[in-house]
Amino acid sequence: MRRGIAATALVASLALAATACGGDDSGSDSSGPVTITWWDTSNATNEAPTYQALVKEFEAANKDVKVKYVNVPFDQAQNKFDTAAGSKGAPDVLRSEVGWTPAFAKKGFFAPLDGTEALTDEAKFQPSLIEQAKYEGKTYGVPFTTDTLAFVYNKALFKKAGVEAPKTWDDLKKAAATIKDKTGVDGYWGSTQAYYAQTFLYGEGTDTVDADAKKITVASAEAKKGYGTWLSLFDGKGLHKADTTADAYAHIQEAFVNGKVAAITQGPWEITNFYKGSAFKDKANLGIATVPAGSAGKAGAPTGGHNLSVYAGSDEAHQKAALKFVNFMTSAKAQETIALKNSTLPTRDDAYTDKVKADPGIAGYQTVLAAAQPRPALPEYSSLWVPLDTELLKIAGGKESLDKGLSTAETEITKLVPDFSK
DSSP: OOOOOOOOOOOOSSSHEEEEEEETTOOOOTTTTEEEEEEEEETTTTTTHHHHHHHHHHHHOOOTHHHHHHHHOOOHHHHHHHHHHHHOOOOEEEEEEEHHHHHHHTTTTTTTTTGGGGGTTTGGOHHHHHHEEEEEEEEEEEEEEEEEEEEEEEHHHHHHHHHHOOHHHHHHHHHHHHHHHHHBBBBBOOOHHHHHHHHHHHHTOOOSSETTTTTEEETTTHHHHHHHHHHHTSSSSOOOOOOSSTTHHHHHHHHTTTTTSSSEEEEEEGGHHHHSSSGEEEEEEEEEOOOOBBSSOOEEEEEEEEEEBBBBBBHHHHHHHHHHHHHHHHHHHHHHHHHHHHBBBBBBBBGOHHHHHHHHHHHHHHHHGGGGEOSSOTTGGGGGHHHHHHHHHHHHHTTTTTHHHHHHHHHHHHSSSTTOOO
16 A cells, blocks of 8 residues: 555664665765665555656756665665664655654654755645644655545446445445345445544544644544444445455455445555456546545545655755755656656646546546545654554454454553543
């Protein structure tokens, strides 16, 4: 998955940092070009080639800068950068998951970008994404790609069953049963992962924590109601039972793209893969809608994506070159190219050109961005999903009650934000 939930990554070795850091490998002298290092955390097969081509374009237009491109597996990048930055050997630019940005800013690893060349076009970006890149009033990343979750569905199956995209989760239960009756396939298959379950909290007007009030709310009455709705969608006519295996994500995705289930909740990082399935050879068959609303009448999903951030430990020459590079990679032209090649969502409005919106997947996801919920500027926020991933899996698998699981998650979250009250 591209959206970045704070991964429980492997402990990083220093090998990559030693061979790929801007400070240690400038590749330049006082009269030659400055060589900066960029750690790209995108999918090496589907996305990286587009970024590598843009790097070449940048170098052709900026003879004074060379870019050492390094693709770092997403599930290892957070720990690798943390280790490298702590030893003053980090890359000059990092493709940072939005949840990592405030955490690294708090540690002093990222340079503030306000007033720099990197943020020359600040007004062009979606304000909520700029706000999400801030920590204590300063901006530490330029929005590079964005995403959120949507209710994605097979239009042909919905039409055959005579149902429409549901507005509420109760509507979905009814639609799923009808789809099962009319088509023989399940109407919906949900995920046990905490990131996906977050939509149910928003539907009840709550979150895992109230960052402003410094209060843990994961076991509140509202949260229990939201998670109760989430749990109920694994049991019922046309509702697929919870998959608690290690390959659950792949199983859900495969079933959807091949027409074995009519709807799932998913992010735009899978647009390209949707089209590879037999159900969506005709791209127009892909339906995209805002996630259904909860009992509070609210509908929303977490905002994900990545920022480009500059290492605070780089020297002045490398930081200057890095700022120029970030400005180029987040320009409207570059973002249009990325969207067209990778089917990812731009972070600035002027990159949603007619060519970009010709892709029904991108156009569809653009319409649900308004319901995306920005994450609070809490460095530990993404880490809160880690204990929830463990507990929700047990709850969905029937090995633990909802109350017991949320209580355990609350205890673990207390360790991550010890100054928060319950």
